[in-house]
Amino acid sequence: MDTVIDVTGLRKTFGSTTALAGIDLAARRGQVLGLLGPNGSGKTTTVRILSTLLRPDSGTATVLGHDVVAEPQAVRSRIGLTGQYAAVDEALSGTNNLLLVARLLDLPRSQARRRAAELLDRFELTEAAGRRVRTYSGGMRRRLDLAASLIGRPDVLFLDEPTTGLDPRHRNEVWDSVRELAADGVTVLLTTQYLEEADQLADDLVVLDRGRVIAAGTAASLKSEVGGTRLHIRPLDRADLTRVTALVGELAPGAEQIVGSGGELVVAAAGPALLYRVGARLDEAGVAVAELGLRLPSLDDVFLTLTGHRAETGTDQRPEEAA
Ligand SMILES: Nc1ncnc2c1ncn2[C@@H]1O[C@H](COP(=O)(O)OP(=O)(O)OP(=O)(O)O)[C@@H](O)[C@H]1O
Ligand SMILES: [Mg+2]
Structure with missing residues (x-):
């Protein structure tokens, strides 16, 4: 198998908080792997370790065959990351944000301009391209952030809740982009709170709860496991x-x-x-x-059965707990 992301026994604690209690997961080339879980289950921690922003306490993680701890530079040059919170520079225009990323990636100037224009167009930001990001709406910032993660044509893309705060039309556009990227062979690891998103996009799902993998498989297999x-x-x-x-x-x-x-x-x-x-x-x-x-039961049913929480709020209780 053409394994692009390979994680074994990954652990991470912050003081007395165990964010990851030893997780395993794997993704193939061109696969969209969905990471699901309630708030605080360890999704962002996983993404940050895989994108070399955070060191695990133990366990191993490789991306495209490179160990994220031993060879962070080799990993960084091949990945794109859209964090949970938009990481764009407020004082710069949309275009200049993308050109900045291109410069960090050592792209030649003319190529950078072309790539920036192409991505601004793809995410419907051409009209606002010259404006400072400070004046952008939340959805526009997210789309710009996504565009920035694609500048370097990454082989692996990490998307941490990429569509939170987007309206349905723009959410659909992001989904289309993810599908196109995967069809081109890009491996995508996506975290989401939206089960519909996981259902629509992910070939395989890993469900986390309190830093552990509590279920893994295709959406259909999880659904039939939960209720037939x-x-x-x-x-x-x-x-x-x-x-x-x-x-x-x-x-x-x-x-x-x-x-x-x-x-x-x-x-x-x-x-x-x-x-x-x-x-x-x-x-x-x-x-x-x-x-x-x-x-089949909905993924919502699956999530509730597995974690005792509804996906989007993370605060619901099982009936017996609420009583
Ligand atoms: N830098 C940090 N310092 C202390 N605790 C942290 C830190 N980062 C994460 N944690 C804790 O680790 C656990 C997992 O957090 P993480 O951000 O990975 O969850 P998540 O699944 O992404 O949640 P959400 O859905 O809210 O984004 C939480 O208990 C969180 O409070
Ligand atoms: Mg998170």
Whole structure:
């Protein structure tokens, strides 16, 4: 396997706080690896170690075969980083911020100008390019920060919550850029609080909680691990719900049934066999259905089950804890 990021037993403590308690992860060339986890779970710490900004206490991490502690310079020349908080210079214009990064990377002046203009255009900042960043909105700063991380055409890109604070349209643009970069062979490690983002972009996910990897795999495998598929049945007429419930009870005695807020019956841990039988019986009974199908639990369900927190707030509790 063409391993580009390889992490084994990575640990980092800050005083009495264990930020990373020994994590393992790996990413291949052209892969988007999503790092998910509630606040304080160690995402930024991981990104900072991999991008050579922070030394681990123990464990090893290599990027493109270079050890991040022993050969930081070799790593730095091949990576791009967009930190969790925009790292652009307020007093400079958008263009000059990018030219500054280009100079740090020793890009020839004409090439730097061309690359800056191209990236400003890509992130819809051409109009504001000559203005000081101080006058930019939060979303504009984030987009400029992303543009800056791409100046040097990195082979590996670290994005720490790249779309936090972006409106849906600009978020979609960032997603498109990430997909294009990955298709070109760039390896992307992305942290996010947005499960939809992880679902949309990441080939594989690593879920962190309190500095440990608590789950890893594709979005689909995590979803099926957490609950398997669920059967959704929504009768056209809500009044038929009782009949539907009784009928499912006959076909699958003991199966957990939940009535959703949209007037649908959800049967947990159900597979295709039940779907076909329920469909046939509903048809015989003349019950018209608006919706009938198997669904995977959402990543939100996965996250809640694994960590006891909803992703975006990080403060929710499991029902038993709240009681
Ligand atoms: N420089 C530091 N000094 C002290 N503690 C730190 C430092 N950096 C991180 N921590 C602690 O390490 C833990 C992990 O922090 P980290 O920033 O990696 O979390 P995160 O997953 O990125 O969280 P968030 O979603 O809020 O960005 C937290 O408990 C944090 O308070
Ligand atoms: Mg963070």
